Amino acid sequence: MRVEVVNTGTELLLGKVINTHAAYFGNELFKLGLRVQRQTTIPDGDDIRVVLEEAFPRTDVILITGGLGPTHDDITREVVAEMLGRELHLDQSILNGIREMFVSRGLKMNPSNNKQAMVPDGAEVLDNPNGTAPGLFVPTTENSPHLFLLPGPPRELKPMMENLVIPKLGDLLGPENSPDGTRNFRIYGVGESAIAGRLEAKFNEIDDLEVGYCARLGEVDVRLIGPESAIEAAAELVRVAYPRQIVTESEDPIEKVIVGMLRERGETVATAESCTGGQIASTITNTDGSSAVFGHGFVTYANEAKAKWLGVPMELIEEHGAVSEEVVRAMAAGCLEASGADHAIAVSGIAGPGGGTDEKPVGTVQIAIASREGGIFAKRYYQPVDRLSFKTRVTRLALDLLRQRLAGFELK
Amino acid sequence: MRVEVVNTGTELLLGKVINTHAAYFGNELFKLGLRVQRQTTIPDGDDIRVVLEEAFPRTDVILITGGLGPTHDDITREVVAEMLGRELHLDQSILNGIREMFVSRGLKMNPSNNKQAMVPDGAEVLDNPNGTAPGLFVPTTENSPHLFLLPGPPRELKPMMENLVIPKLGDLLGPENSPDGTRNFRIYGVGESAIAGRLEAKFNEIDDLEVGYCARLGEVDVRLIGPESAIEAAAELVRVAYPRQIVTESEDPIEKVIVGMLRERGETVATAESCTGGQIASTITNTDGSSAVFGHGFVTYANEAKAKWLGVPMELIEEHGAVSEEVVRAMAAGCLEASGADHAIAVSGIAGPGGGTDEKPVGTVQIAIASREGGIFAKRYYQPVDRLSFKTRVTRLALDLLRQRLAGFELK
Numbered sequence: 001m002r003v004e005v006v007n008t009g010t011e012l013l014l015g016k017v018i019n020t021h022a023a024y025f026g027n028e029l030f031k032l033g034l035r036v037q038r039q040t041t042i043p044d045g046d047d048i049r050v051v052l053e054e055a056f057p058r059t060d061v062i063l064i065t066g067g068l069g070p071t072h073d074d075i076t077r078e079v080v081a082e083m084l085g086r087e088l089h090l091d092q093s094i095l096n097g098i099r100e101m102f103v104s105r106g107l108k109m110n111p112s113n114n115k116q117a118m119v120p121d122g123a124e125v126l127d128n129p130n131g132t133a134p135g136l137f138v139p140t141t142e143n144s145p146h147l148f149l150l151p152g153p154p155r156e157l158k159p160m161m162e163n164l165v166i167p168k169l170g171d172l173l174g175p176e177n178s179p180d181g182t183r184n185f186r187i188y189g190v191g192e193s194a195i196a197g198r199l200e201a202k203f204n205e206i207d208d209l210e211v212g213y214c215a216r217l218g219e220v221d222v223r224l225i226g227p228e229s230a231i232e233a234a235a236e237l238v239r240v241a242y243p244r245q246i247v248t249e250s251e252d253p254i255e256k257v258i259v260g261m262l263r264e265r266g267e268t269v270a271t272a273e274s275c276t277g278g279q280i281a282s283t284i285t286n287t288d289g290s291s292a293v294f295g296h297g298f299v300t301y302a303n304e305a306k307a308k309w310l311g312v313p314m315e316l317i318e319e320h321g322a323v324s325e326e327v328v329r330a331m332a333a334g335c336l337e338a339s340g341a342d343h344a345i346a347v348s349g350i351a352g353p354g355g356g357t358d359e360k361p362v363g364t365v366q367i368a369i370a371s372r373e374g375g376i377f378a379k380r381y382y383q384p385v386d387r388l389s390f391k392t393r394v395t396r397l398a399l400d401l402l403r404q405r406l407a408g409f410e411l412k
Numbered sequence: 413m414r415v416e417v418v419n420t421g422t423e424l425l426l427g428k429v430i431n432t433h434a435a436y437f438g439n440e441l442f443k444l445g446l447r448v449q450r451q452t453t454i455p456d457g458d459d460i461r462v463v464l465e466e467a468f469p470r471t472d473v474i475l476i477t478g479g480l481g482p483t484h485d486d487i488t489r490e491v492v493a494e495m496l497g498r499e500l501h502l503d504q505s506i507l508n509g510i511r512e513m514f515v516s517r518g519l520k521m522n523p524s525n526n527k528q529a530m531v532p533d534g535a536e537v538l539d540n541p542n543g544t545a546p547g548l549f550v551p552t553t554e555n556s557p558h559l560f561l562l563p564g565p566p567r568e569l570k571p572m573m574e575n576l577v578i579p580k581l582g583d584l585l586g587p588e589n590s591p592d593g594t595r596n597f598r599i600y601g602v603g604e605s606a607i608a609g610r611l612e613a614k615f616n617e618i619d620d621l622e623v624g625y626c627a628r629l630g631e632v633d634v635r636l637i638g639p640e641s642a643i644e645a646a647a648e649l650v651r652v653a654y655p656r657q658i659v660t661e662s663e664d665p666i667e668k669v670i671v672g673m674l675r676e677r678g679e680t681v682a683t684a685e686s687c688t689g690g691q692i693a694s695t696i697t698n699t700d701g702s703s704a705v706f707g708h709g710f711v712t713y714a715n716e717a718k719a720k721w722l723g724v725p726m727e728l729i730e731e732h733g734a735v736s737e738e739v740v741r742a743m744a745a746g747c748l749e750a751s752g753a754d755h756a757i758a759v760s761g762i763a764g765p766g767g768g769t770d771e772k773p774v775g776t777v778q779i780a781i782a783s784r785e786g787g788i789f790a791k792r793y794y795q796p797v798d799r800l801s802f803k804t805r806v807t808r809l810a811l812d813l814l815r816q817r818l819a820g821f822e823l824k
Contacts, residue, residue, distance in 0.1 A: 010624045013448045014635075015438025016663070017626070019431060022453060026427025036425045038459065041434055041451040044624065051450075054466060070605035071625055072612060104796055110605040130797065153628075155801055212428045271690075271711070277697025278683075278690030281711040285689025286800055288765055296717045299683070299693040299709025301702075305751075309708075309721070339717075353700055388698055 001173060002037050002059045003029060006051055008066035008076060009152055010043040020154065021065055028161055030225065031182055032169055044073035052083060060145050061169070066152035068133040070112040076149055077136065081120035084144055088118040091125060098132045126164045131156040137168060146172065183231045185222045185238050186247045188254070188400040192220045195242075202237050206230050217389055218396040221251070244409050247400070254399050255283045255290075261406040262293035262343075269402065270339030271297040272310050272331040274322065275349035275365060279395045296339035300331070310334030310346075323348050323360055325368075325378045332370035332378070343405070344370040345398050349381075351390045365394050369401045369411065377401065377411040413585060414471045415441060417451040418463055420478035420488065421564055424453050432566065433477055440573055442594070444581055456485040464495060472557050473581070478564035480545040482524040488561055489548065493532040496556055500530040503537065510544045538576045543568040549580060558584060595643045597634045597650050598659045600666070600812040604632045607654075614649050618642050629801055630808040631659070631666070656821050659812070666811050667695045667702075673818040674705035674755075681814065682751030683709040684722050684743040686734065687761035687777060691807045708751035712743070722746030722758075735760050735772055737780075737790045744782035744790070755817070756782045757810050763799045777806050781813045781823065789813070789823040 005025050011017045022039045029036060037059065040051055048067060055062055067076030081088050095117035102109040116133045119125060126135030128151060136149040148165055151157055187195065192215040203211050209230040212223040224234045239246065247254050262269060271281045271294075281297035284290050300306040303322055307314050311334040312327055320326040331346035349365025356362035363384030370376040379401070383393045405411055417437050424431045434451045441448060449471065452463055460479060467474055479488030493500050507529035514521040528545045531537060538547030540563060548561040560577055563569055599607065604627040615623050622637040623646070636646045651658065660669050674681060683693045683706075693709035696702050710721050715734055718724040723746040724739055732738040743758035761777025768774035775796030782788040791813070795805045817823055 011626045011633075011635075012434060013438050013451060014442060014624075015435040015440075016633075016635075018435045019451075022424060023427040023430045026425050028427075030426060035455075037455065038463075039425060039431075039453040043447075043449065047450065069625075069627075071608045073624075105794060107603065107606075110603070110609045112605045112609050130801075155629075155798065212426070214428065273690075276694070277702070277706075278685075278693030278709050278711065281690030282688070282694045282803070285691075285711075285713065285763075286803070288799060290689070291713055294689075295714030296721075297690050297709075297711025297713070299690065299697075299711070301697065301709070302707030305708045351697075387700060391694070391698070 001034060001061060003034050003061045003063065004055050004059045005036050005039040006048070006055070006062060006064045007039070007041045007152075008044055008048055008064070009041070010045075010073075012041050013043055021152075021157070024154070024158070024161075025063060028166060029169070032166065032173060034169065034173075045075065048076055049079045049083070052079065056083075056144050060140070061148070061172070062145055063148045063150060063165070065150045065157060068116065068135075068149060068151055070110065070116055070132070074115075077115075077118060077120065080136075080138060080147060080149065084120065084122075084138065084141060086120040086122060088120055090114070091117050091119045094119070094125065094134055097134075101132055126150075126160055128156050128160060130159060135160050135164070137165075181226065181228050181231055183224045183235055183249065184251050185224075185235070185242075185249055186251065186254070187220045187222060187238075187242055187245045188218065188247050188396065188403075189245045190220070190242065191215070195220060195222060198241055199237055203234055206233050209234050217385075218393045218400075219247070219254070244404065244407075247403060253283075253286070254396065254403060256287045258399055258403055258406065259284065259287040259290050259293055261403070263289065265406070267342035268293050268295060268339075269343040269345065270295065270335050270341035272306075272335035272344060272346040273297070273299050274301060274306070274331075274347060275351045276347050276391050276394050276398070277301060279391050280345055280347065280398055283395050283399065296335075296341065298335060298338070306331060310338060321360065323350055323364055323366055325366055325380065328366035328368040329370075329376050329378050332368035332376055336370045336372070342372050343402060344368075345402055346370070347394055347398055349390075349394060351387045353387065363390060365390075365397075367394070367398045367401060369398075369405055371405060374405060377405070379411075413446060413473060414449050415446050415473045415475065416467050416471045417448050418460070418467070418474060418476045419451070419453045419564075420456055420460055420476070421453070422455040425455055433564075433569070436566070436570070436573075437475060440578060441581070444578065444585060445593075446581065446585075457487065460488055461491045461495070464491065468495075468556050472552070473560070473584070474557055475560045475562060475577070477562045477569060480528065480547075480561060480563055482522065482528055482544070486527075489527075489530060489532065492548075492550060492559060492561065496532065496550065496553060498532040498534060500532055502526075503529050503531045506531070506537065506546055509546075513544055538562075538572055540568055540572060542571060547572050547576070549577075593638070593640050593643055595636045595647055595661065596663050597636075597647070597654075597661055598663065598666070599632045599634060599650075599654055599657045600630065600659050600808065600815075601657045602632070602654065603627070607632060607634060610653055611649055615646055618645050621646050629797075630805045630812075633663070656816060656819075659815060665695075665698070666808065666815060668699045670811055670815055670818065671696065671699040671702050671705055673815070675701070677818070679754035680705050680707060680751075681755040681757065682707070682747050682753035684718075684747035684756060684758040685709070685711050686713060686718070686743075686759060687763045688759050688803050688806050688810070689713060691803050692757055692759065692810055695807050695811065708747075708753065710747060710750070718743060722750060733772065735762055735776055735778055737778055737792065740778035740780040741782075741788050741790050744780035744788055748782045748784065754784050755814060757814055758782070759806055759810050761793075761802075761806060763802045765799065775802065777802075777809075779806070779810045779813060781810075781817055783817060786817060789817070791823075
């Protein structure tokens with residue numbers, strides 16, 4: 001089954017937005033054993049017709065994103081109907097859904113949204129609980145492949161892919177086409193090339209195994225694909241090589257892992273953040289149910305705030321500087337005390353671009369973990385990357401230290 | 413001048429690597445006033461011939477990445493030569509360069525690298541100081557557009573683009589070709605369809621104007637493209653329609669706008685966050701130099717924390733609930749007092765998925781802005797979206813209230 005992807009969106013071609021759809025589709029379809037044979041990005045507007053005319057004869061499935069919005073340059077729905085010689089009809093239940101969404105937000109529905117409720121005859125509606133435009137599935141005809149018309153925004157697209165498109169593709173493939181399995185390992189504290197260097201030769205000895213890597217700021221996903229026996233053999237290699245570094249054998253974010261561990265233990269964590277500016281607290285609270293384990297967070301950007309809320313002596317800051325092991329230990333201890341939590345995370349560093357010195361260049365950061373049982377551990381790191389990447393890396397380094405402590409590893 | 417981009421690379425379609433080339437080319441070419449009209453990703457191998465055959469008749473320039481490597485499926489160079497009816501000749505200086513690179517790394521050159529020194533007759537070599545394969549420029553012929561054959565790895569591609577490709581494209585454009593300009597408006601508090609509904613008819617009356625919209629959780633970008641006079645006429649329409657809602661006539665994030673406004677006034681802001689869990693503080697501190705305007709942030713997820721750090725009476729919470737105008741006002745007032753800042757932002761809401769009631773369903777949030785001069789303003793919003801989207805929307809709503817206050821608008 002040949003699959004192509006067409007992404008419409010002027011912003012993707014102007015370079016304002018990185019097109020993550022292509023990689024997302026590649027990953028999702030791979031789970032079904034399918035591969036994207038071609039991906040094309042075009043501006044909003046008339047080009048969709050040309051691209052579809054070219055693609056219709058040579059492919060079995062086309063996944064199209066974007067062009068379902070309310071504005072004049074959103075024409076995917078209309079072009080597809082015209083190419084297939086179908087009428088568009090108003091779907092009253094879609095219209096009602098759009099109207100309700102506007103009402104629930106206290107807004108008035110705009111007449112231009114009406115067109116989002118238009119459906120080509122013979123198309124199946126794919127519900128979109130996260131936006132106004134539903135997706136559409138138009139089954140293959142003599143002259144056209146299966147067409148999926150999907151919304152552009154990832155938070156609308158992804159649930160629709162997982163809940164509706166992937167199962168439908170699975171049906172189209174048929175039961176005889178049993179796809180390979182997949183297993184993900186999320187690993188912290190070791191790089192992609194180091195993992196590949198250590199394990200690739202052994203992976204190569206396992207028949208029918210495919211291994212994919214995806215590295216992001218401080219975390220690496222190792223994805224094993226193949227029959228169950230191959231995956232299990234490879235998984236055992238990963239487990240033996242990285243007992244401490246494996247955060248999860250899933251795609252859960254580290255904060256979900258930590259919230260789960262704390263809930264299981266009936267314990268809590270508090271945060272005292274300087275350079276991350278609240279990102280550690282915000283990351284923890286991204287997890288459903290985090291209120292059971294997180295009650296207090298301090299963003300002590302100013303030295304005065306470190307003194308006032310965490311009880312860090314001003315003399316300590318003056319003597320050692322705000323980015324020092326002494327200060328970050330005092331922050332962690334003070335946070336534990338002030339919050340009454342079982343664990344405290346404290347960070348202080350130089351995010352840049354200003355504020356660096358020869359001794360403490362931009363990218364220097366001190367992280368401390370304090371626990372009622374287990375004492376205070378502090379460590380210096382150096383992450384000379386841009387400001388936003390720095391904040392994310394430090395957030396992950398800090399959360400991973402807490403994870404290791406909760407998992408019973410001695411911190412080092 | 414019509415430009416297309418073709419990226420070859422199986423890994424891009426498998427989802428193992430996110431294709432950042434498309435955005436990179438979009439940004440680089442935009443500096444010349446050029447726009448990528450189509451971007452296509454194909455696997456390594458024979459598909460390059462099909463894609464080029466389709467693209468030759470319709471475009472003036474094709475930028476091709478990848479397919480210049482030493483392995484059997486790297487065939488871009490050979491396909492181009494064949495399509496143009498050109499011979500390939502061995503370029504001795506390229507071969508010497510490749511050999512030197514291997515020697516300098518203590519490696520032996522592989523015979524398969526020989527093919528990287530092959531050049532189609534009439535092509536110009538583009539030096540690649542960061543890899544073995546040089547780029548190639550093949551000027552237009554009667555049957556083919558200008559072709560740039562470029563390496564895939566970004567660290568090889570980017571210097572080649574900046575030093576060789578962009579200047580050459582500038583030459584091809586010629587001095588008389590003054591590129592179109594662009595202007596971005598970032599607008600809060602009004603949706604994409606409402607903006608289009610209000611302004612699209614007027615935009616259509618302006619010659620040579622192109623308008624693009626990009627909507628993200630609570631913010632909309634309206635991008636005007638065209639000659640300066642068209643942009644200025646359209647910009648005036650936007651300014652008149654949305655004097656309060658325009659956050660910036662640029663692509664700056666709202667936090668950068670706010671940090672700039674506060675710095676100019678010599679004022680500071682503090683945060684008291686419940687449901688956003690630190691995201692407002694983290695967003696503010698994404699901006700360079702935010703330490704001048706932000707010193708204290710409180711993440712008061714627990715009621716006890718609201719009482720202890722912000723002085724919110726527990727009776728007030730018990731009487732009205734944590735998500736109430738009374739409590740969020742007290743949080744803002746307490747935050748102003750505790751921090752000594754000039755402005756305080758306070759939020760309390762129900763991010764879900766749990767915790768909702770009939771009276772206060774998931775998605776309900778109270779936001780307050782307190783200022784030393786200007787008093788306390790509080791407002792209830794309803795944002796029934798997934799947890800992460802909720803946090804981002806609430807963060808933007810809160811920052812936008814502060815922006816409006818700093819800009820002198822009466823809050824409402």
